[in-house]
Amino acid sequence: MTRRVSPSSLTVLIAGGVFFFLPLAATLEFSLRAEHGHNFAAYGDLFSDPQFWSTLKLSLRLAGETAIAVLALLVPTAYWVHLRAPKLRPLVTFLCVLPFVVPPIVLVVGLLSVFRNVSWFLSTPQFLVPAYVILALPYVWFALDAGLRAIDVRTLAEAAESLGAGPFRTLFQVILPGLRSAILAAGLLTVAIVLGEFTMASLSLFNTFPVYVSYVGQTKATGASALTIVSIGLLWAAMLALTFASRGPRRKGAA
Amino acid sequence: MADIQLTSVTRTYGAFVALDEISLSLAAGELVSLLGPSGCGKTTALRILAGFDTPTAGTITIAGKDVTRLAPSRRGVGMVFQAYSLFPTMTAQRNVEFGLRVRGVKTPRRRKQAQELLELVGLGHAASRYPHQLSGGMQQRVALARALAIQPRVLLLDEPLSALDAKVRVQLRDEIRRLQTSLGITTLYVTHDQEEALSVSDRVAVMRDGRIEQIGPPAEIYGEPATPFVAEFIGTINRIESLIGNDGTVVAGDTTLALPAARNHTPGDRVIVLVRPETVSVGASVNGHGVRLDATVITSTFLGATTRVRLATPAGDITADIPSAGGGTPLPGATIPVGFDPASARILSLDRPTD
Ligand SMILES: Nc1ncnc2c1ncn2[C@@H]1O[C@H](COP(=O)(O)OP(=O)(O)O)[C@@H](O)[C@H]1O
Ligand SMILES: [Mg+2]
Numbered sequence: 001m002t003r004r005v006s007p008s009s010l011t012v013l014i015a016g017g018v019f020f021f022l023p024l025a026a027t028l029e030f031s032l033r034a035e036h037g038h039n040f041a042a043y044g045d046l047f048s049d050p051q052f053w054s055t056l057k058l059s060l061r062l063a064g065e066t067a068i069a070v071l072a073l074l075v076p077t078a079y080w081v082h083l084r085a086p087k088l089r090p091l092v093t094f095l096c097v098l099p100f101v102v103p104p105i106v107l108v109v110g111l112l113s114v115f116r117n118v119s120w121f122l123s124t125p126q127f128l129v130p131a132y133v134i135l136a137l138p139y140v141w142f143a144l145d146a147g148l149r150a151i152d153v154r155t156l157a158e159a160a161e162s163l164g165a166g167p168f169r170t171l172f173q174v175i176l177p178g179l180r181s182a183i184l185a186a187g188l189l190t191v192a193i194v195l196g197e198f199t200m201a202s203l204s205l206f207n208t209f210p211v212y213v214s215y216v217g218q219t220k221a222t223g224a225s226a227l228t229i230v231s232i233g234l235l236w237a238a239m240l241a242l243t244f245a246s247r248g249p250r251r252k253g254a255a
Numbered sequence: 256m257a258d259i260q261l262t263s264v265t266r267t268y269g270a271f272v273a274l275d276e277i278s279l280s281l282a283a284g285e286l287v288s289l290l291g292p293s294g295c296g297k298t299t300a301l302r303i304l305a306g307f308d309t310p311t312a313g314t315i316t317i318a319g320k321d322v323t324r325l326a327p328s329r330r331g332v333g334m335v336f337q338a339y340s341l342f343p344t345m346t347a348q349r350n351v352e353f354g355l356r357v358r359g360v361k362t363p364r365r366r367k368q369a370q371e372l373l374e375l376v377g378l379g380h381a382a383s384r385y386p387h388q389l390s391g392g393m394q395q396r397v398a399l400a401r402a403l404a405i406q407p408r409v410l411l412l413d414e415p416l417s418a419l420d421a422k423v424r425v426q427l428r429d430e431i432r433r434l435q436t437s438l439g440i441t442t443l444y445v446t447h448d449q450e451e452a453l454s455v456s457d458r459v460a461v462m463r464d465g466r467i468e469q470i471g472p473p474a475e476i477y478g479e480p481a482t483p484f485v486a487e488f489i490g491t492i493n494r495i496e497s498l499i500g501n502d503g504t505v506v507a508g509d510t511t512l513a514l515p516a517a518r519n520h521t522p523g524d525r526v527i528v529l530v531r532p533e534t535v536s537v538g539a540s541v542n543g544h545g546v547r548l549d550a551t552v553i554t555s556t557f558l559g560a561t562t563r564v565r566l567a568t569p570a571g572d573i574t575a576d577i578p579s580a581g582g583g584t585p586l587p588g589a590t591i592p593v594g595f596d597p598a599s600a601r602i603l604s605l606d607r608p609t610d
Contacts, residue, residue, distance in 0.1 A: 152339040158307055159398075160342070161327045162334040163354035163405055173353075177344035 024232070031225035042226040051212055052227075058125055059209035063194035066132040067187045070140050073133065075183065078144040079175060082153045089145075096141035099134050104199040107131055112204075125206045132194050139193065140186040147182025151175075180245075188242045192235060257316075258283040258441045259304070259409055264313035266299050266465075273299045275465040276313070281409075281441050286432070287470075288444040290452040291462030292488070297445040300462075301413050304443060306330050317408055333402030333410045333440075338418040340398055341386040347373060347397045348382040354405035372400040375434065392423040399431065403438070410435065410442040416451065428455055449489045453477060461485045483603055486529045493535070493573050495528040505602070507570035512546050514597045525605040534599040535575035537564060537585060541594035548573075550593040552585045566593050 005013075032038040046052055074096075081088050099107070111131055115121050153175065160170040176183070198210040213231065217224040257280035266274040274296045281287050289297045302308040304315060306327030314323045322330055334340075341350050348369050355365035373379050376396040386394055395415055402410060415431070416424040432455040435442050446452050452459045453473040460470040461484075469481040480486035483494065497505035497512070499520040504511050505528055512528070520526060541547055550566035550573065561576045562584050573593060585591055 151343060155336050155340045156342060158305075158327070159334060159336060159340040159401075160353070161307075162305060162330075162332055163401070164328045164357040165353070166328060169357065174342050178342075180344075 024229075027225045027228050031222055031229055033222055042220075042222040043230075045220075046216075046223055046226050046230065051207075055207055055209045055212035058207070059195055060191075062125060062128055062132065062208065063191040065126065065129050066136060066194050067190040069129060070133045070136045070190055071183060071186060074137070074140050074144055074186075075176070075179075076171070078141065078148055079153070079171060082145075082148045083157055093141065093145070096137040099137055104131075104135075105203065107134060108200050108203050125208070127204060128197075128201060128206060128208070131200050132190075132197065135197065135200075136190040136193050139189040143182050143186035143189065144179065147179045151178050184242050184245050188238055191238060195231070195234070257281065258285070258318060259443070260314075260316045261300070261304065262314045262316075264300070264303060264310045264315065266296075266303060266308065267311045272465050274303070274310070277465070277467060279460060279467065279470070281443065283441055284439040285457045286435050286442040286444060286455060287458045287460060288446055288452040288456040289460050289462055290446055290449060290488075293447055295462045296465040297447070297462055298413055299465075301411050301443060301445050304409070305332050305334055305411055331405065331408045333405060333407030335395065335398045335402050335410070335412040335415045337414045338391065338394070341389075341394055341401075343386050346383050346385055347378060347389065350386070350397055351401045351404050353401065358405070369400075369404060372404055373397070375403075376400045376430070390423075391419050392427055395419065395427060396430075399434070403434075403440075408441065410440050411445075412442065413445045414447065415444075417446070417448070424451070431455065453489070461488060463488075479601060480529065480603075483527055483529070483605075486601070486603070491532050491574060491576075493528075493530040493532060495530065495570050495573070497526055497528050497570075499524045499526055499602075508568075510548065510569040512548075512570065512597075514546070514600055514602065516597070516600065516602050520602060520604055526602050527605060529601040529603065530573070530595050530599065532563065532574045532576040533561070535573060535577075535593060535595045537566065537575050537577055537593045538583065538591045540577075540581075541592045545594075545597040546600070547592055547594040550591060552587050552589045552591065554587055555585055557584070566591075568593060 029038075031042050032040065034041055077092065081092050108131065111127070112122065115127065121127055156174055156178075157170050160174045165174070196210055197208070198214055201208040201211050202214070213224075213227055216227050259279075259281040261277055261279045263276045263278055264274055265272070265276050277296075277300060279287070279300075289300060291297055299308060303310050306322070306325060310323065314321055316322065317330065317332075341347075342353065345353070348366070351369035351372055352365045355368060360368070370379065370382060373382050376399055378393060378396050378400070381389060381393060381397075386397070389397065398415070412431070416428055419427065428451055431444075435455075444452070444455060453476070456473055458470055459473055459476045461468045461476060463484050469476060469485045471479075476485065477489050480489060480492075486492045487494065495505075495507045495512075497507040499517050499522050500506045500511055501522055503515045503518045504513050505517050505526065507528065514528065517526075537550070548568040548570060550568040553565040553567055553572065555565075556563045557579060558576075560579060562579045564575045564577060564585055566573050566575065575593060
């Protein structure tokens with residue numbers, strides 16, 4: 001059977017494409033503008049700015065730490081909820097979605113008061129990790145929840161247990177391998193969130209990549225466009241990596 | 256000696272009684288099936304035996320050892336689930352090896368054992384396939400091989416064939432029985448399919464609402480159902496509501512039937528007379544039968560080897576399964592005699608327990 005693309009869906013597709021690519025193309029064009037014609041000067045300036053590299057490094061490090069923390073927190077929780085307490089699923093979902101409705105300023109002030117007595121922690125950028133973990137909760141929860149719903153967790157866990165496996169072996173050898181793509185998706189979403197979070201970092205005076213982006217945007221016009229293109233490039237690279245990683249040699253069947 | 260013993264096992268969920276003082280014992284090497292409608296507690300009983308659920312009261316012993324509070328991983332019980340129990344990221348081979356890996360069996364030995372088991376279930380060629388590359392029937396074979404790999408004391412199967420096509424189902428059930436007999440492994444088999452239960456079991460336990468209604472060899476369950484529920488759950492059966500009359504008779508509707516077995520009951524008692532359709536004959540072949548009624552054909556349905564005829568009689572409607580090969584299928588509206596051997600009829604009292 002061949003699938004025909006109907007004229008109306010084609011229109012939508014083209015409209016969507018224009019909507020998405022036109023600003024991108026314009027940005028790219030602008031980033032290449034020079035006094036006379038076009039060149040890569042803006043990119044050169046960007047890559048030779050030590051601030052670019054230091055803020056990017058800091059943000060990537062925070063992203064990695066956040067991803068590890070949020071996965072360490074939610075993977076066992078999600079597994080446990082699916083296996084032993086399916087009735088608690090709506091409650092956990094509700095708790096994980098809360099960050100959507102709490103304004104960042106409230107979160108920062110709240111965290112500042114929580115960590116008031118651990119001043120050394122307040123002065124390290126890692127102070128942002130708990131905040132980012134909270135921001136990432138909804139995305140990571142939904143990714144893991146969908147992954148767990150796609151497999152019959154209880155039957156698999158019971159099968160493993162009847163064969164003599166303890167809870168850790170069951171989690172690491174049976175359940176987690178099946179959640180690989182869900183975990184990768186959750187991790188990537190976390191990285192994307194951290195690489196894009198401005199408010200909290202700026203409020204708590206840490207010079208992260210988004211803070212740098214904002215600074216460049218206010219001071220150098222073509223430089224800001226170049227930075228935008230670089231950021232989008234980074235994100236696409238990460239998504240491509242994810243796609244390949246989740247395919248891998250052991251492909252799961254069509255879900 | 257009983258290999259597995261469940262003694263007065265009760266499981267309640269709040270006020271709901273899922274298992275009501277079940278007692279059951281399996282001899283070594285025996286295959287017993289738990290048969291009953293959905294929701295009667297079969298899975299609950301199996302899960303309690305496997306250790307995934309704990310009884311509210313009662314005890315379970317396996318090979319003389321009380322395992323009531325023992326973790327499932329330490330019971331040495333092989334489980335085959337309804338479906339989707341194979342580890343999706345492992346090949347068939349690695350699925351079968353899993354239990355051996357847990358037990359620390361060295362790689363070459365466990366490879367060999369897994370390969371042998373896969374060959375035993377007819378899947379030697381599919382060892383390197385992933386579960387999603389196997390058909391439903393093949394997946395269940397792998398699941399069986401995986402459960403057998405740990406050389407369990409007990410094999411538990413929970414509706415292992417219910418997700419499969421009719422043809423595969425028959426094939427695999429015969430194979431399960433063959434393997435079970437040749438390995439001599441004590442097995443509890445849960446199913447809601449009476450044909451399946453009758454064909455694979457040494458004994459069948461018919462369950463209803465958390466209780467065992469009757470337990471016995473398949474022929475006994477089929478031929479001598481102890482309760483109306485068992486009679487109707489196992490195959491089709493005619494149920495003639497009657498009162499016990501005098502001198503070995505029952506009164507059904509407007510007529511009296513001579514049934515010697517009626518002497519075992521008190522005159523005036525309400526009973527049902529149970530007659531299997533295949534023991535009922537119609538037309539010329541009625542001659543010689545003790546019970547004979549005049550009947551009008553209501554419907555006649557060709558089923559292949561047999562034809563199912565519904566008849567209106569003075570004792571109520573009766574279904575007969577007659578061989579199609581005989582020719583002369585009765586047509587609706589025809590008036591013909593219908594009869595059955597009194598010895599094939601079973602009388603169950605509605606007023607007091609039988610036997
Ligand atoms: N965890 C539970 N909580 C409440 N009721 C349950 C639970 N598990 C099973 N039941 C109830 O116990 C009864 C028996 O269930 P089950 O053993 O699964 O039946 P079967 O396998 O014979 O279809 C059902 O009515 C079911 O609703
Ligand atoms: Mg069940």
